Amino acid sequence: MPAKAGFHEGKGPMTDQRTTVLGYPRIGPDRELKKAVEAYWAGRLDAAGLEQAGRELRERTWSELRDAGLTDIPSNTFSFYDQMLDTSVMIGAVPARFADLDGLDRYFAMARGARGIAPLEMTKWFDTNYHYLVPEVGPQTRFRLTWDKPLAEYGQARELGIETRPVLVGPLTYLLLAKSADPAFAPLRLLDDLLDVYAELLERLATAGVTEVQLDEPALAADRSAEELKALARAYEHLGGLSHRPRLLVATYFGEIGAALPVLAATRVEAVGLDFVAGPGNLAAVASTPGMAAKSVVAGVVNGRNVWRTELPAALSTCAALLGLAGEVVISTSCSLMHVPLDVERETAVPEGLAFARQKVAEVVAIGRAMREGPGAVVPAVPVRAPVDGRMRARLAALGEGTARAAHAERAVIQRASLGLPPLPTTTIGSFPQTDAVRRARADLRGGRIDRAGYEAAMRAEIDSVIALQEDIGLDVLVHGEPERNDMVQYFAEQLDGYAATEHGWVQSYGTRCVRPPILFGDVARPEPMTVGWAVYAQSRTGRPVKGMLTGPVTMLAWSFVREDQPLSETARQVALALRDEIRDLEAAGIRIIQVDEPALRELLPLRAAGHAAYLAWAVAAFRLATSGVSDSTQIHTHMCYSEFGEIIGAIGDLDADVTSVEAARSGMELLEDLRAAGYTRGIGPGVYDIHSPRVPETDEIERALRLAVRAVEPERLWVNPDCGLKTRGYAETEASLRNMVAAARRVRAL
Ligand code: GLN
Ligand code: ZN
Numbered sequence: 001m002p003a004k005a006g007f008h009e010g011k012g013p014m015t016d017q018r019t020t021v022l023g024y025p026r027i028g029p030d031r032e033l034k035k036a037v038e039a040y041w042a043g044r045l046d047a048a049g050l051e052q053a054g055r056e057l058r059e060r061t062w063s064e065l066r067d068a069g070l071t072d073i074p075s076n077t078f079s080f081y082d083q084m085l086d087t088s089v090m091i092g093a094v095p096a097r098f099a100d101l102d103g104l105d106r107y108f109a110m111a112r113g114a115r116g117i118a119p120l121e122m123t124k125w126f127d128t129n130y131h132y133l134v135p136e137v138g139p140q141t142r143f144r145l146t147w148d149k150p151l152a153e154y155g156q157a158r159e160l161g162i163e164t165r166p167v168l169v170g171p172l173t174y175l176l177l178a179k180s181a182d183p184a185f186a187p188l189r190l191l192d193d194l195l196d197v198y199a200e201l202l203e204r205l206a207t208a209g210v211t212e213v214q215l216d217e218p219a220l221a222a223d224r225s226a227e228e229l230k231a232l233a234r235a236y237e238h239l240g241g242l243s244h245r246p247r248l249l250v251a252t253y254f255g256e257i258g259a260a261l262p263v264l265a266a267t268r269v270e271a272v273g274l275d276f277v278a279g280p281g282n283l284a285a286v287a288s289t290p291g292m293a294a295k296s297v298v299a300g301v302v303n304g305r306n307v308w309r310t311e312l313p314a315a316l317s318t319c320a321a322l323l324g325l326a327g328e329v330v331i332s333t334s335c336s337l338m339h340v341p342l343d344v345e346r347e348t349a350v351p352e353g354l355a356f357a358r359q360k361v362a363e364v365v366a367i368g369r370a371m372r373e374g375p376g377a378v379v380p381a382v383p384v385r386a387p388v389d390g391r392m393r394a395r396l397a398a399l400g401e402g403t404a405r406a407a408h409a410e411r412a413v414i415q416r417a418s419l420g421l422p423p424l425p426t427t428t429i430g431s432f433p434q435t436d437a438v439r440r441a442r443a444d445l446r447g448g449r450i451d452r453a454g455y456e457a458a459m460r461a462e463i464d465s466v467i468a469l470q471e472d473i474g475l476d477v478l479v480h481g482e483p484e485r486n487d488m489v490q491y492f493a494e495q496l497d498g499y500a501a502t503e504h505g506w507v508q509s510y511g512t513r514c515v516r517p518p519i520l521f522g523d524v525a526r527p528e529p530m531t532v533g534w535a536v537y538a539q540s541r542t543g544r545p546v547k548g549m550l551t552g553p554v555t556m557l558a559w560s561f562v563r564e565d566q567p568l569s570e571t572a573r574q575v576a577l578a579l580r581d582e583i584r585d586l587e588a589a590g591i592r593i594i595q596v597d598e599p600a601l602r603e604l605l606p607l608r609a610a611g612h613a614a615y616l617a618w619a620v621a622a623f624r625l626a627t628s629g630v631s632d633s634t635q636i637h638t639h640m641c642y643s644e645f646g647e648i649i650g651a652i653g654d655l656d657a658d659v660t661s662v663e664a665a666r667s668g669m670e671l672l673e674d675l676r677a678a679g680y681t682r683g684i685g686p687g688v689y690d691i692h693s694p695r696v697p698e699t700d701e702i703e704r705a706l707r708l709a710v711r712a713v714e715p716e717r718l719w720v721n722p723d724c725g726l727k728t729r730g731y732a733e734t735e736a737s738l739r740n741m742v743a744a745a746r747r748v749r750a751l
Helices: 032-041 047-068 083-090 103-112 149-159 171-177 187-207 226-240 260-265 282-288 312-323 357-373 390-399 408-419 436-446 452-473 532-540 553-558 568-588 609-627 646-654 670-677 699-712 731-749
Strands: 073-075 122-124 131-133 164-169 212-216 247-251 271-275 296-302 328-333 497-500 507-510 513-515 519-525 547-551 593-597 635-639 659-662 683-686
Touching: 032 047, 047 073, 047 103, 047 149, 047 357, 073 149, 083 103, 083 131, 083 149, 083 164, 083 171, 131 507, 149 164, 149 187, 164 171, 164 187, 171 187, 171 226, 187 226, 226 247, 226 260, 247 296, 260 271, 260 282, 271 282, 271 328, 282 312, 296 312, 296 357, 312 328, 312 357, 328 357, 390 519, 390 568, 408 635, 436 452, 452 532, 452 731, 519 568, 532 568, 547 568, 553 568, 553 609, 568 593, 568 609, 593 609, 609 646, 646 670, 670 683, 670 699, 699 731
Parallel strands: 073 164, 164 212, 212 247, 247 271, 271 296, 296 328, 547 593, 593 635, 635 659, 659 683
Antiparallel strands: 122 131, 497 519, 507 513
């Protein structure tokens, strides 16, 4: 067991500087977790086999962290699916519809649904690309400790001779992320019940020998009301006041802790985790908060969200500054390392200057050593010299804001005349089902089994059939179907300068879904057209307009690891310039409608309201820079995959797209009123059916949705489309659904 400094020993010579991480990737070096869980789902692995795979992954992680030299090692960061789901099951927050199931069946049914039982809703974890399962609570919820997972994992580590710090989702964050079917019931009302369960758990952990527990409260990095801060105080006064408990580390991350710090400082929690990467103001907060001199600060100075090496001298000086302010400083990562890939050493084609999880652990250890031995023990990282493209930068400077198109109302008249579409034009969001044949052709090209010409022939054949199908169905604006795209960001990243791809850089997105985000490391430029060939080919197969299809600048950043040596806004402008050229090339090649998808516009929104305006200003400017280079007769579309716009609703019109398609099927077209109230006057395509399930919507049902829509929107502004791309669907349901959609549009037109 590693020696630990006492929490209040203060500033004596640092002989045993503590070091830790808030969490670690759990998927395994080669996605062993995904393989095991999917094998279990497919019946190829039994429950015992799955448990064994979990045990091995955990053992590997703990041993690795111990061998790397961390003094404090987290446990219970493992999960078969998601830590929020684990918490719900642990505290008995299981909705009634799962009552007939138990064990792993119930666990996975909550994650993915089972025959006739809908799963929990899934949504993004703060501003990351990790998705968690949303707890469902209500007045009937009775919390009860029904799973001893944190104890069991602690026990497993202890048997291996590794003392660990169990990690739990904090009670406040849990309830703030929970939702209730009854909007009048605020989940926070369940706080006292939940605290009883946490108290019982903490007591049991203490009895088992646990000396410290980490309670994750990332919700404290967002704006919190006075009432929520009161709940925070109540929670940690209660837990801090327990007589038999481990030490409590309340870990915040993803931003500044703000008003929550004095609240926590006034409780008996021993340690507070602060993110000094996303929250540079946290240092001043510690300095100005009475009571912090008696607390331990777990200093998140190594970035857990991005893939660049840490500037060690700067991190060290933050920690040194904290030494004078806090009772103890523990060196740590800014958040769990689950948001970065495992090991950069395995990569052969990435730029210099990167650190993945393993390298970041080594950085934490190095800073810890320097705290004992002096700054000479760390060497500054060689600054990453991002490739600079002088010509591109000069063009961008000369372009300024871009060029103005005519006002939308004027453009709409020109476009109506030139496109000659019927009222309520029908279209789709871009992708058609990705068939096995399409995936095989891509894999064969990568594996060298077919050449470029063979691959292109396969894609052209697919485009032929997608175009013929759309004509037969009777859609008005066609798409090429995106068969050549594995992923809407990766496809463009592979073709742009300034982006690199990893071979093994997997990160968990949700459950068993892992992604390999590209790395944007230098100036972005477009060596040659990226989509024009496919679009032109598709247009050559039909007399109806084919819509060109691109991924917008914000989404290109949001789903990548992005350089940090210049503001995001600057990087967004570079991506926008490349897209602007692509859009002009599409226009010059005869494509009259171009869609620029921005599904990530909302998720990059800063967690605190104070940052919203500045973010929206650059995000909107980047979109406009990309899309304003075309003539007034070229119609620009955009697409977003959600209907709850919240704080960004005002920005939708500012994008100045001619048509926006959104998700609306699940919210009963209410959003059209919201958009109108926000002053949106352009074309709108509210998704008329939900593509997230294989169910085929009836014509009547779509007709009803459209009738609701024409009440809220003038028919000349209304478009008819599904609510997202079709690539995850099968052809049978896609064809049937689109036929019903076209039939419904014709009925409503005839009125
Ligand atoms: N054009 C993309 C598609 O249809 C849009 C995907 C998305 O919105 N996430 O697949
Ligand atoms: Zn979508």
